[in-house]
Amino acid sequence: MGSEFSHETYVSDTKDFKDGCRYWADFDSEPFSAGTFRLAFRGNVHGSGPRDGSHCVTKVFMKDTEYNTYFADWVPDFHASVKAARFAEIFTQNVLPSLKGLISTTKIEFVIPLLAKMDSLSHFKVLGLFPVKEDRSYLLPKEYVGIEPYLEGKFEKFNSNGGYEDNTAAVLNTFSHWTWHVSGHQYLVCDLQGVRNGSQYQLTDPCIHSKDSRYGMTDLGVVGMEQVLASHKCNNLCDRLALSNPLADIAVHVPGHKIRHTTYNFQLEDGDIVRANDGRTPYFSFRDPIVH
Structure with missing residues:
Protein backbone atom coordinates (compact mmCIF):
# COMPACT_ATOMS: atom_id res chain seq x y z
CA MET A 1 0.00 0.00 0.00
CA TRP A 74 1.43 28.92 14.99
CA VAL A 75 1.39 32.63 15.91
CA PRO A 76 3.87 32.58 18.88
CA ASP A 77 6.46 30.59 16.90
CA PHE A 78 5.91 32.74 13.82
CA HIS A 79 6.43 35.97 15.76
CA ALA A 80 9.50 34.52 17.48
CA SER A 81 11.04 33.83 14.05
CA VAL A 82 10.21 37.36 12.87
CA LYS A 83 11.68 38.92 16.01
CA ALA A 84 14.82 36.77 15.87
CA ALA A 85 15.28 37.60 12.18
CA ARG A 86 15.14 41.31 13.00
CA PHE A 87 17.83 40.94 15.68
CA ALA A 88 19.98 38.88 13.30
CA GLU A 89 19.67 41.48 10.55
CA ILE A 90 20.86 44.26 12.85
CA PHE A 91 23.66 42.09 14.26
CA THR A 92 24.83 41.20 10.75
CA GLN A 93 24.79 44.78 9.50
CA ASN A 94 26.07 46.65 12.56
CA VAL A 95 27.95 44.23 14.80
CA LEU A 96 29.68 41.59 12.68
CA PRO A 97 31.82 44.21 10.87
CA SER A 98 33.21 45.32 14.24
CA LEU A 99 34.28 41.72 14.94
CA LYS A 100 36.23 41.38 11.70
CA GLY A 101 39.64 39.94 12.44
CA LEU A 102 38.30 37.83 15.27
CA ILE A 103 35.84 35.75 13.25
CA SER A 104 35.06 35.00 9.63
CA THR A 105 31.26 35.04 10.02
CA THR A 106 29.60 37.47 7.62
CA LYS A 107 25.91 36.72 8.07
CA ILE A 108 23.40 35.26 10.53
CA GLU A 109 19.83 34.83 9.38
CA PHE A 110 16.65 33.05 10.44
CA VAL A 111 14.14 31.50 8.08
CA ILE A 112 10.57 32.66 8.67
CA PRO A 113 7.85 30.10 7.97
CA LEU A 114 4.93 30.59 5.66
CA TYR A 150 15.06 23.50 3.06
CA LEU A 151 18.43 24.23 4.67
CA GLU A 152 21.25 22.59 2.72
CA GLY A 153 24.13 21.35 4.83
CA LYS A 154 24.81 19.65 8.16
CA PHE A 155 22.04 20.50 10.63
CA GLU A 156 23.43 21.38 14.07
CA LYS A 157 22.24 22.53 17.48
CA PHE A 158 24.41 25.47 18.52
CA ASN A 159 22.82 26.36 21.85
CA SER A 160 19.63 25.57 23.76
CA ASN A 161 17.10 27.62 25.70
CA GLY A 162 18.26 26.11 28.99
CA GLY A 163 22.01 26.65 29.09
CA TYR A 164 23.72 24.31 26.61
CA GLU A 165 26.33 25.98 24.39
CA ASP A 166 28.42 24.59 21.56
CA ASN A 167 31.75 26.32 22.09
CA THR A 168 32.63 25.95 18.42
CA ALA A 169 29.91 28.48 17.61
CA ALA A 170 31.17 31.37 19.75
CA VAL A 171 29.60 34.02 17.54
CA LEU A 172 26.12 32.54 18.05
CA ASN A 173 26.52 32.37 21.81
CA THR A 174 27.64 36.01 21.71
CA PHE A 175 24.63 36.82 19.52
CA SER A 176 22.29 35.37 22.15
CA HIS A 177 24.03 37.40 24.86
CA TRP A 178 23.89 40.53 22.68
CA THR A 179 20.12 40.23 22.10
CA TRP A 180 19.58 40.28 25.87
CA HIS A 181 21.82 43.34 26.23
CA VAL A 182 20.43 45.51 23.41
CA SER A 183 16.79 44.69 24.24
CA GLY A 184 17.19 46.18 27.70
CA HIS A 185 17.10 42.65 29.19
CA GLN A 186 13.57 42.16 27.86
CA TYR A 187 14.37 39.45 25.27
CA LEU A 188 16.98 36.75 24.78
CA VAL A 189 17.12 34.84 21.49
CA CYS A 190 18.43 31.30 21.93
CA ASP A 191 17.84 27.63 21.06
CA LEU A 192 19.83 28.31 17.90
CA GLN A 193 19.89 25.52 15.34
CA GLY A 194 20.42 25.21 11.63
CA VAL A 195 23.32 24.98 9.19
CA ARG A 196 26.70 26.62 8.84
CA ASN A 197 27.67 27.24 5.22
CA GLY A 198 31.11 28.80 4.99
CA SER A 199 30.92 32.18 6.67
CA GLN A 200 27.12 32.19 7.03
CA TYR A 201 24.60 30.68 9.43
CA GLN A 202 21.02 29.87 8.46
CA LEU A 203 18.89 29.16 11.52
CA THR A 204 15.38 27.94 12.23
CA ASP A 205 12.93 27.47 15.13
CA PRO A 206 14.46 29.95 17.58
CA CYS A 207 13.26 30.40 21.14
CA ILE A 208 12.89 33.85 22.66
CA HIS A 209 12.79 34.25 26.42
CA SER A 210 10.79 37.41 27.00
CA LYS A 211 9.93 39.62 29.95
CA ASP A 212 6.24 38.79 29.56
CA SER A 213 6.56 35.19 28.28
CA ARG A 214 4.77 35.93 25.01
CA TYR A 215 6.51 33.49 22.67
CA GLY A 216 4.90 30.17 23.44
CA MET A 217 5.88 27.01 25.26
CA THR A 218 9.65 27.39 24.88
CA ASP A 219 9.62 30.94 26.27
CA LEU A 220 10.71 30.49 29.89
CA GLY A 221 10.66 34.22 30.58
CA VAL A 222 13.18 35.66 33.04
CA VAL A 223 13.81 32.16 34.41
CA GLY A 224 15.04 31.09 30.97
CA MET A 225 17.21 34.21 30.74
CA GLU A 226 18.76 33.30 34.09
CA GLN A 227 19.47 29.75 32.95
CA VAL A 228 21.12 30.82 29.70
CA LEU A 229 23.20 33.59 31.28
CA ALA A 230 24.30 31.46 34.24
CA SER A 231 25.62 28.78 31.86
CA HIS A 232 27.07 31.21 29.31
CA LYS A 233 30.85 31.57 29.25
CA CYS A 234 31.71 34.98 27.84
CA ASN A 235 34.32 34.81 25.08
CA ASN A 236 36.55 37.36 23.37
CA LEU A 237 33.63 38.46 21.20
CA CYS A 238 31.53 39.29 24.26
CA ASP A 239 34.52 41.17 25.62
CA ARG A 240 34.96 43.12 22.38
CA LEU A 241 31.29 44.16 22.56
CA ALA A 242 31.54 44.99 26.29
CA LEU A 243 28.67 42.68 27.16
CA SER A 244 28.14 42.24 30.88
CA ASN A 245 26.76 39.11 32.53
CA PRO A 246 25.30 39.54 36.01
CA LEU A 247 24.94 35.77 36.41
CA ALA A 248 28.52 34.81 35.63
CA ASP A 249 29.70 32.32 38.23
CA ILE A 250 26.30 32.29 39.96
CA ALA A 251 24.81 28.82 40.50
CA VAL A 252 21.28 28.70 39.08
CA HIS A 253 19.24 25.49 38.95
CA VAL A 254 18.79 24.42 35.35
CA PRO A 255 16.36 21.52 34.61
CA GLY A 256 18.28 18.94 32.55
CA HIS A 257 21.40 21.11 32.94
CA LYS A 258 23.29 21.76 29.71
CA ILE A 259 21.47 19.21 27.59
CA ARG A 260 20.95 20.00 23.93
CA HIS A 261 17.20 19.48 24.11
CA THR A 262 14.70 22.30 24.26
CA THR A 263 13.11 22.98 27.66
CA TYR A 264 9.37 23.74 27.85
CA ASN A 265 7.64 26.01 30.36
CA PHE A 266 5.64 23.16 31.86
CA GLN A 267 8.94 21.54 32.88
CA LEU A 268 9.73 24.39 35.26
CA GLU A 269 9.08 24.14 38.96
CA ASP A 270 5.90 25.83 40.20
CA GLY A 271 7.73 28.74 41.79
CA ASP A 272 9.71 29.40 38.61
CA ILE A 273 6.53 29.33 36.52
CA VAL A 274 5.04 32.03 38.76
CA ARG A 275 8.22 34.14 38.53
CA ALA A 276 8.35 33.75 34.76
CA ASN A 277 4.73 34.81 34.40
CA ASP A 278 5.32 37.82 36.67
CA GLY A 279 8.65 38.79 35.11
CA ARG A 280 10.44 38.76 38.48
CA THR A 281 14.16 38.14 38.83
CA PRO A 282 16.62 39.06 41.61
CA TYR A 283 19.58 39.17 39.23
CA PHE A 284 18.90 42.08 36.87
CA SER A 285 16.50 44.92 36.11
CA PHE A 286 14.90 45.99 32.86
CA ARG A 287 16.10 48.99 30.88
CA ASP A 288 15.05 51.04 27.88
CA PRO A 289 15.94 48.94 24.83
CA ILE A 290 18.53 49.93 22.25
CA VAL A 291 16.88 47.56 19.76
CA HIS A 292 13.15 46.90 19.92
Whole structure:
Protein backbone atom coordinates (compact mmCIF):
# COMPACT_ATOMS: atom_id res chain seq x y z
CA MET A 1 0.00 0.00 0.00
CA GLY A 2 1.49 3.36 -1.01
CA SER A 3 0.63 6.98 -1.62
CA GLU A 4 -0.82 8.19 -4.92
CA PHE A 5 0.25 11.81 -4.60
CA SER A 6 1.68 14.21 -2.09
CA HIS A 7 -0.13 16.27 0.49
CA GLU A 8 -0.88 19.79 -0.76
CA THR A 9 -1.61 23.12 0.93
CA TYR A 10 -3.62 26.12 -0.15
CA VAL A 11 -1.70 29.29 -0.99
CA SER A 12 -0.14 30.58 2.23
CA ASP A 13 -1.96 33.06 4.43
CA THR A 14 1.32 34.86 5.11
CA LYS A 15 3.77 36.37 2.64
CA ASP A 16 7.42 35.52 2.21
CA PHE A 17 9.40 38.12 4.14
CA LYS A 18 12.04 38.43 1.40
CA ASP A 19 10.03 38.57 -1.82
CA GLY A 20 6.53 39.46 -0.58
CA CYS A 21 4.92 36.53 -2.43
CA ARG A 22 2.55 33.82 -1.26
CA TYR A 23 3.27 30.18 -2.05
CA TRP A 24 1.74 26.73 -1.65
CA ALA A 25 3.55 23.47 -1.03
CA ASP A 26 3.28 19.80 -1.81
CA PHE A 27 5.16 17.41 0.44
CA ASP A 28 5.83 13.77 1.23
CA SER A 29 3.31 11.61 3.05
CA GLU A 30 5.97 10.38 5.52
CA PRO A 31 8.06 12.66 7.79
CA PHE A 32 11.86 12.59 7.72
CA SER A 33 12.32 14.09 11.18
CA ALA A 34 10.42 14.56 14.44
CA GLY A 35 10.69 16.93 17.39
CA THR A 36 8.79 17.00 20.65
CA PHE A 37 5.60 18.47 19.16
CA ARG A 38 6.12 18.60 15.40
CA LEU A 39 6.95 16.46 12.40
CA ALA A 40 8.97 17.61 9.39
CA PHE A 41 8.25 16.60 5.78
CA ARG A 42 10.30 17.21 2.62
CA GLY A 43 8.57 18.93 -0.27
CA ASN A 44 8.56 21.76 -2.79
CA VAL A 45 7.02 25.22 -2.92
CA HIS A 46 5.06 26.61 -5.87
CA GLY A 47 3.86 30.05 -6.86
CA SER A 48 4.56 33.07 -9.01
CA GLY A 49 7.58 34.26 -7.00
CA PRO A 50 11.29 33.38 -7.20
CA ARG A 51 10.93 30.47 -4.76
CA ASP A 52 8.77 28.51 -7.20
CA GLY A 53 10.05 24.93 -7.49
CA SER A 54 12.52 25.17 -4.61
CA HIS A 55 12.83 22.56 -1.87
CA CYS A 56 11.07 23.12 1.42
CA VAL A 57 10.39 21.58 4.81
CA THR A 58 6.75 21.49 5.91
CA LYS A 59 6.22 21.28 9.66
CA VAL A 60 3.12 19.73 11.18
CA PHE A 61 1.96 19.59 14.79
CA MET A 62 1.71 16.03 16.05
CA LYS A 63 -1.68 14.65 16.90
CA ASP A 64 -2.66 14.37 20.56
CA THR A 65 -0.77 17.50 21.60
CA GLU A 66 -2.38 20.51 23.21
CA TYR A 67 -2.17 22.28 19.87
CA ASN A 68 -5.33 22.26 17.75
CA THR A 69 -3.41 23.10 14.56
CA TYR A 70 -5.30 26.34 14.00
CA PHE A 71 -3.61 29.46 12.65
CA ALA A 72 -3.43 30.89 16.18
CA ASP A 73 -1.36 27.90 17.36
CA TRP A 74 1.43 28.92 14.99
CA VAL A 75 1.39 32.63 15.91
CA PRO A 76 3.87 32.58 18.88
CA ASP A 77 6.46 30.59 16.90
CA PHE A 78 5.91 32.74 13.82
CA HIS A 79 6.43 35.97 15.76
CA ALA A 80 9.50 34.52 17.48
CA SER A 81 11.04 33.83 14.05
CA VAL A 82 10.21 37.36 12.87
CA LYS A 83 11.68 38.92 16.01
CA ALA A 84 14.82 36.77 15.87
CA ALA A 85 15.28 37.60 12.18
CA ARG A 86 15.14 41.31 13.00
CA PHE A 87 17.83 40.94 15.68
CA ALA A 88 19.98 38.88 13.30
CA GLU A 89 19.67 41.48 10.55
CA ILE A 90 20.86 44.26 12.85
CA PHE A 91 23.66 42.09 14.26
CA THR A 92 24.83 41.20 10.75
CA GLN A 93 24.79 44.78 9.50
CA ASN A 94 26.07 46.65 12.56
CA VAL A 95 27.95 44.23 14.80
CA LEU A 96 29.68 41.59 12.68
CA PRO A 97 31.82 44.21 10.87
CA SER A 98 33.21 45.32 14.24
CA LEU A 99 34.28 41.72 14.94
CA LYS A 100 36.23 41.38 11.70
CA GLY A 101 39.64 39.94 12.44
CA LEU A 102 38.30 37.83 15.27
CA ILE A 103 35.84 35.75 13.25
CA SER A 104 35.06 35.00 9.63
CA THR A 105 31.26 35.04 10.02
CA THR A 106 29.60 37.47 7.62
CA LYS A 107 25.91 36.72 8.07
CA ILE A 108 23.40 35.26 10.53
CA GLU A 109 19.83 34.83 9.38
CA PHE A 110 16.65 33.05 10.44
CA VAL A 111 14.14 31.50 8.08
CA ILE A 112 10.57 32.66 8.67
CA PRO A 113 7.85 30.10 7.97
CA LEU A 114 4.93 30.59 5.66
CA LEU A 115 1.67 29.58 7.32
CA ALA A 116 -0.78 27.71 5.11
CA LYS A 117 -3.93 25.63 5.47
CA MET A 118 -4.05 22.11 4.11
CA ASP A 119 -5.93 21.69 0.85
CA SER A 120 -5.74 17.97 0.04
CA LEU A 121 -4.26 14.91 1.69
CA SER A 122 -2.63 12.07 -0.16
CA HIS A 123 -4.67 8.90 -0.69
CA PHE A 124 -3.86 5.28 -0.01
CA LYS A 125 -4.05 2.93 -3.00
CA VAL A 126 -5.31 -0.63 -3.09
CA LEU A 127 -2.69 -2.95 -4.62
CA GLY A 128 -0.85 0.16 -5.77
CA LEU A 129 -3.59 0.92 -8.30
CA PHE A 130 -6.85 2.38 -7.00
CA PRO A 131 -6.92 5.41 -4.68
CA VAL A 132 -9.11 4.97 -1.62
CA LYS A 133 -9.34 6.92 1.65
CA GLU A 134 -7.29 9.99 2.60
CA ASP A 135 -4.04 9.41 4.45
CA ARG A 136 -4.74 10.93 7.87
CA SER A 137 -1.77 9.30 9.57
CA TYR A 138 -0.20 12.63 10.46
CA LEU A 139 -2.52 15.38 9.22
CA LEU A 140 -6.16 16.32 9.23
CA PRO A 141 -8.00 18.30 6.55
CA LYS A 142 -7.86 22.11 6.85
CA GLU A 143 -5.23 22.18 9.60
CA TYR A 144 -2.42 24.74 9.40
CA VAL A 145 1.21 23.91 8.70
CA GLY A 146 4.46 25.86 8.53
CA ILE A 147 6.50 25.92 5.30
CA GLU A 148 10.21 26.78 5.44
CA PRO A 149 13.07 26.73 2.93
CA TYR A 150 15.06 23.50 3.06
CA LEU A 151 18.43 24.23 4.67
CA GLU A 152 21.25 22.59 2.72
CA GLY A 153 24.13 21.35 4.83
CA LYS A 154 24.81 19.65 8.16
CA PHE A 155 22.04 20.50 10.63
CA GLU A 156 23.43 21.38 14.07
CA LYS A 157 22.24 22.53 17.48
CA PHE A 158 24.41 25.47 18.52
CA ASN A 159 22.82 26.36 21.85
CA SER A 160 19.63 25.57 23.76
CA ASN A 161 17.10 27.62 25.70
CA GLY A 162 18.26 26.11 28.99
CA GLY A 163 22.01 26.65 29.09
CA TYR A 164 23.72 24.31 26.61
CA GLU A 165 26.33 25.98 24.39
CA ASP A 166 28.42 24.59 21.56
CA ASN A 167 31.75 26.32 22.09
CA THR A 168 32.63 25.95 18.42
CA ALA A 169 29.91 28.48 17.61
CA ALA A 170 31.17 31.37 19.75
CA VAL A 171 29.60 34.02 17.54
CA LEU A 172 26.12 32.54 18.05
CA ASN A 173 26.52 32.37 21.81
CA THR A 174 27.64 36.01 21.71
CA PHE A 175 24.63 36.82 19.52
CA SER A 176 22.29 35.37 22.15
CA HIS A 177 24.03 37.40 24.86
CA TRP A 178 23.89 40.53 22.68
CA THR A 179 20.12 40.23 22.10
CA TRP A 180 19.58 40.28 25.87
CA HIS A 181 21.82 43.34 26.23
CA VAL A 182 20.43 45.51 23.41
CA SER A 183 16.79 44.69 24.24
CA GLY A 184 17.19 46.18 27.70
CA HIS A 185 17.10 42.65 29.19
CA GLN A 186 13.57 42.16 27.86
CA TYR A 187 14.37 39.45 25.27
CA LEU A 188 16.98 36.75 24.78
CA VAL A 189 17.12 34.84 21.49
CA CYS A 190 18.43 31.30 21.93
CA ASP A 191 17.84 27.63 21.06
CA LEU A 192 19.83 28.31 17.90
CA GLN A 193 19.89 25.52 15.34
CA GLY A 194 20.42 25.21 11.63
CA VAL A 195 23.32 24.98 9.19
CA ARG A 196 26.70 26.62 8.84
CA ASN A 197 27.67 27.24 5.22
CA GLY A 198 31.11 28.80 4.99
CA SER A 199 30.92 32.18 6.67
CA GLN A 200 27.12 32.19 7.03
CA TYR A 201 24.60 30.68 9.43
CA GLN A 202 21.02 29.87 8.46
CA LEU A 203 18.89 29.16 11.52
CA THR A 204 15.38 27.94 12.23
CA ASP A 205 12.93 27.47 15.13
CA PRO A 206 14.46 29.95 17.58
CA CYS A 207 13.26 30.40 21.14
CA ILE A 208 12.89 33.85 22.66
CA HIS A 209 12.79 34.25 26.42
CA SER A 210 10.79 37.41 27.00
CA LYS A 211 9.93 39.62 29.95
CA ASP A 212 6.24 38.79 29.56
CA SER A 213 6.56 35.19 28.28
CA ARG A 214 4.77 35.93 25.01
CA TYR A 215 6.51 33.49 22.67
CA GLY A 216 4.90 30.17 23.44
CA MET A 217 5.88 27.01 25.26
CA THR A 218 9.65 27.39 24.88
CA ASP A 219 9.62 30.94 26.27
CA LEU A 220 10.71 30.49 29.89
CA GLY A 221 10.66 34.22 30.58
CA VAL A 222 13.18 35.66 33.04
CA VAL A 223 13.81 32.16 34.41
CA GLY A 224 15.04 31.09 30.97
CA MET A 225 17.21 34.21 30.74
CA GLU A 226 18.76 33.30 34.09
CA GLN A 227 19.47 29.75 32.95
CA VAL A 228 21.12 30.82 29.70
CA LEU A 229 23.20 33.59 31.28
CA ALA A 230 24.30 31.46 34.24
CA SER A 231 25.62 28.78 31.86
CA HIS A 232 27.07 31.21 29.31
CA LYS A 233 30.85 31.57 29.25
CA CYS A 234 31.71 34.98 27.84
CA ASN A 235 34.32 34.81 25.08
CA ASN A 236 36.55 37.36 23.37
CA LEU A 237 33.63 38.46 21.20
CA CYS A 238 31.53 39.29 24.26
CA ASP A 239 34.52 41.17 25.62
CA ARG A 240 34.96 43.12 22.38
CA LEU A 241 31.29 44.16 22.56
CA ALA A 242 31.54 44.99 26.29
CA LEU A 243 28.67 42.68 27.16
CA SER A 244 28.14 42.24 30.88
CA ASN A 245 26.76 39.11 32.53
CA PRO A 246 25.30 39.54 36.01
CA LEU A 247 24.94 35.77 36.41
CA ALA A 248 28.52 34.81 35.63
CA ASP A 249 29.70 32.32 38.23
CA ILE A 250 26.30 32.29 39.96
CA ALA A 251 24.81 28.82 40.50
CA VAL A 252 21.28 28.70 39.08
CA HIS A 253 19.24 25.49 38.95
CA VAL A 254 18.79 24.42 35.35
CA PRO A 255 16.36 21.52 34.61
CA GLY A 256 18.28 18.94 32.55
CA HIS A 257 21.40 21.11 32.94
CA LYS A 258 23.29 21.76 29.71
CA ILE A 259 21.47 19.21 27.59
CA ARG A 260 20.95 20.00 23.93
CA HIS A 261 17.20 19.48 24.11
CA THR A 262 14.70 22.30 24.26
CA THR A 263 13.11 22.98 27.66
CA TYR A 264 9.37 23.74 27.85
CA ASN A 265 7.64 26.01 30.36
CA PHE A 266 5.64 23.16 31.86
CA GLN A 267 8.94 21.54 32.88
CA LEU A 268 9.73 24.39 35.26
CA GLU A 269 9.08 24.14 38.96
CA ASP A 270 5.90 25.83 40.20
CA GLY A 271 7.73 28.74 41.79
CA ASP A 272 9.71 29.40 38.61
CA ILE A 273 6.53 29.33 36.52
CA VAL A 274 5.04 32.03 38.76
CA ARG A 275 8.22 34.14 38.53
CA ALA A 276 8.35 33.75 34.76
CA ASN A 277 4.73 34.81 34.40
CA ASP A 278 5.32 37.82 36.67
CA GLY A 279 8.65 38.79 35.11
CA ARG A 280 10.44 38.76 38.48
CA THR A 281 14.16 38.14 38.83
CA PRO A 282 16.62 39.06 41.61
CA TYR A 283 19.58 39.17 39.23
CA PHE A 284 18.90 42.08 36.87
CA SER A 285 16.50 44.92 36.11
CA PHE A 286 14.90 45.99 32.86
CA ARG A 287 16.10 48.99 30.88
CA ASP A 288 15.05 51.04 27.88
CA PRO A 289 15.94 48.94 24.83
CA ILE A 290 18.53 49.93 22.25
CA VAL A 291 16.88 47.56 19.76
CA HIS A 292 13.15 46.90 19.92
